[in-house]
Amino acid sequence: MKAINQPVMNKLIPLATALLACSLIGLQGCSTTTAVAEAPKPAPAPAWKQGMGADMSSSKLAPIPGKMTVTPANEIPLNTLKLPPGFKIEVYATGMPGAREMAMGDNGKIYIGTRAIGRVYEVSDNGKERTSRVVVDKLVQPAGVAYKNGSLYVMAIDKVLRYDGISKNPNVAPVDMTSKFNLPPEQHHNWKYLAFGPDGKLYVPFGAPCNICELPTPEYAQLRRYNPDGSGMEVLATGIRNTLGFDWHPVTKQIWFTNHGRDWMGDDKPNDTLNILTKKGENFGFPYCHEGNLPDDKITKPNACEGVTKPIALLGPHAAAMGITFYTGKMFPAEYKNVAFIARKGSWNRNIKSGYDVVTVKADANGKNAKITPFITGFMNSSDQSFWGRPTYFMQLPDGSMLLTDEQLGAIYRITYKK
Numbered sequence: 110m111k112a113i114n115q116p117v118m119n120k121l122i123p124l125a126t127a128l129l130a131c132s133l134i135g136l137q138g139c140s141t142t143t144a145v146a147e148a149p150k151p152a153p154a155p156a157w158k159q160g161m162g163a164d165m166s167s168s169k170l171a172p173i174p175g176k177m178t179v180t181p182a183n184e185i186p187l188n189t190l191k192l193p194p195g196f197k198i199e200v201y202a203t204g205m206p207g208a209r210e211m212a213m214g215d216n217g218k219i220y221i222g223t224r225a226i227g228r229v230y231e232v233s234d235n236g237k238e239r240t241s242r243v244v245v246d247k248l249v250q251p252a253g254v255a256y257k258n259g260s261l262y263v264m265a266i267d268k269v270l271r272y273d274g275i276s277k278n279p280n281v282a283p284v285d286m287t288s289k290f291n292l293p294p295e296q297h298h299n300w301k302y303l304a305f306g307p308d309g310k311l312y313v314p315f316g317a318p319c320n321i322c323e324l325p326t327p328e329y330a331q332l333r334r335y336n337p338d339g340s341g342m343e344v345l346a347t348g349i350r351n352t353l354g355f356d357w358h359p360v361t362k363q364i365w366f367t368n369h370g371r372d373w374m375g376d377d378k379p380n381d382t383l384n385i386l387t388k389k390g391e392n393f394g395f396p397y398c399h400e401g402n403l404p405d406d407k408i409t410k411p412n413a414c415e416g417v418t419k420p421i422a423l424l425g426p427h428a429a430a431m432g433i434t435f436y437t438g439k440m441f442p443a444e445y446k447n448v449a450f451i452a453r454k455g456s457w458n459r460n461i462k463s464g465y466d467v468v469t470v471k472a473d474a475n476g477k478n479a480k481i482t483p484f485i486t487g488f489m490n491s492s493d494q495s496f497w498g499r500p501t502y503f504m505q506l507p508d509g510s511m512l513l514t515d516e517q518l519g520a521i522y523r524i525t526y527k528k
Contacts, residue, residue: 156297160321160407161373173457175499177206177226180518186497187522190487195442197525198485201512202239205230206519210302210432211504211512212256215276219504219521220244220261221514222254224300229254229263231279232521245270245283252353253301255311257337264301264313267292269339289339293318293328298351302432307362310334310341314366316351321371321396321408330395332366332386346386348393348417354432354502359447360474363387367430367451368420370399372458379403381430382420383451385476391418421476427456428464432502438509441526445469452500452513455489465489465496467513485513485524 154161157172182200190198207223208230214220219232229244229251245251245263253264261272263283269290270283290313293299298316306312317330324330332346332355355366364386370379379399394401394417396408401419424430431452436445448471453464467485472478488498499517506512511524 156319157372159319160371162406165373170458170460173455175207175225176517176519178519179204179206180520182520185515185518185520189490189497190485192485192524195526195528197527198513198522199525201521201523202232202241203518203520204241205232205521207516208501208514208519208521209252209516210254210502211514211521212254212261212303213504213506214256214261215259218276219512220254220256221521222252222263224250224252224516227251227265231275242279244272244275244279250296250300253303253313255303255305257305257309257311262303262311262337264290264303266296266299267294286339290335291328291342293326295325295329299329300353302353302355304355305337306334306364307357308334309337311337312345312355312364314349314352314355316349317395320373321405323396323408343389345389346391346393348395348398350395354430354451356433356435356449358385358474359435359437365421365433365435365449365476367424367433368393369429370426371396371405372427374399374406376459376461377426380423380426381428381453383422383424383430383433383449383470383479384418384420387418392416393418421472422470422479422481424451424468424481425453425463427459429454429456429499430464431500433470434503434505434511436505436511438505438511440509447474450484450503450511452502454499454501454516455496462489462491462494462496465499467500488515 182203205221207226208221210222212220217234221230227248228246230241231244232241248265251263251265255262261275263270269286272281272283275281295318297318304312312334314332315329330349331344333344335342351369352366355364357364366384368382370381397410397413398417402414404413431454433449433451436448448469451468453466455465456463465488469482469484471480489496498515501514501516504512513522
């Protein structure tokens with residue numbers, strides 16, 4: 110008799126066991142066609158792969174992990190950076206792997222949020238040197254930090270903490286405000302950028318929990334604001350896939366924000382965008398419409414772009430436009446007054462990289478006639494597509510100079526001007 114191989118035997122044994130049970134206890138409805146257990150379903154695609162078409166299924170493009178170790182100042186090749194004549198860039202502080210948003214506290218202290226490494230840092234300047242310390246560790250993507258009336262606000266995916274008087278008392282215990290903010294649970298695009306507006310309220314974005322999808326609940330892809338104590342929550346705008354930077358125009362006081370376009374629609378679409386919120390309740394299109402006039406090819410509906418607020422400028426496909434800050438200081442030349450500085454962290458979902466730079470946007474106060482001009486280049490070598498830095502956020506200092514974080518190297522740079 111021919112031997113039965115092991116894989117076949119593995120299938121027969123459960124069936125035989127089921128037949129024996131049927132014959133012994135006389136179960137009604139028991140059948141020799143008892144089904145073999147279903148094979149486990151394949152795991153769903155990660156959120157960043159959603160919307161990938163069959164024509165891109167073999168693509169090796171993937172998010173680029175950051176460098177999560179300290180980079181000494183003497184290893185940062187600032188000499189490769191190019192700025193307009195008269196401008197200078199230098200290392201201000203190092204030792205903050207994953208540095209993102211900055212907030213200015215009292216006594217010149219600077220607080221820095223991060224994403225992947227889960228820390229918030231504090232940088233102090235004693236007049237001779239600048240040192241950094243970890244304020245809190247092991248949070249889930251605490252990218253958002255803001256400072257108001259002596260208190261540091263930290264927002265992670267699942268937690269909101271307020272550190273009262275931290276500039277004078279470094280070890281102060283935080284006040285947990287999480288229950289007041291109604292935080293949605295999904296992590297993807299849910300890391301935060303925080304800022305207090307001219308109205309004294311705290312503005313917070315909640316990104317889409319996917320690359321492209323129908324929203325599982327309406328609490329995503331929106332911009333909210335709160336009173337500083339977490340009360341009075343308002344939804345200001347919807348259809349915002351992922352804004353990681355906003356600022357208020359110095360003249361109109363309207364909020365201008367950057368927004369990331371989706372991935373896997375090709376190298377050249379859709380663009381990241383620069384937008385203005387002119388009234389409460391505006392819809393910026395996600396998931397059905399991008400750039401104000403580009404219907405999505407996977408998540409569709411009739412008249413997908415009808416009623417969508419259009420951007421005032423396109424910031425490049427997949428360029429990862431991050432922080433935006435209007436310059437209001439007196440150090441830079443007069444032509445930079447009220448000009449928006451935008452950091453573009455740099456693409457991953459593009460065969461030829463884009464971004465990895467800082468640009469300025471000069472426009473009318475209402476956003477018309479926007480002109481985008483390179484300001485800092487050289488973080489990337491276009492000849493071989495290599496890069497060493499990924500600029501993320503700005504902060505203007507009282508003397509009119511500007512600070513810029515580099516998430517890739519965990520550093521802060523200072524930009525100055527002298528004739």
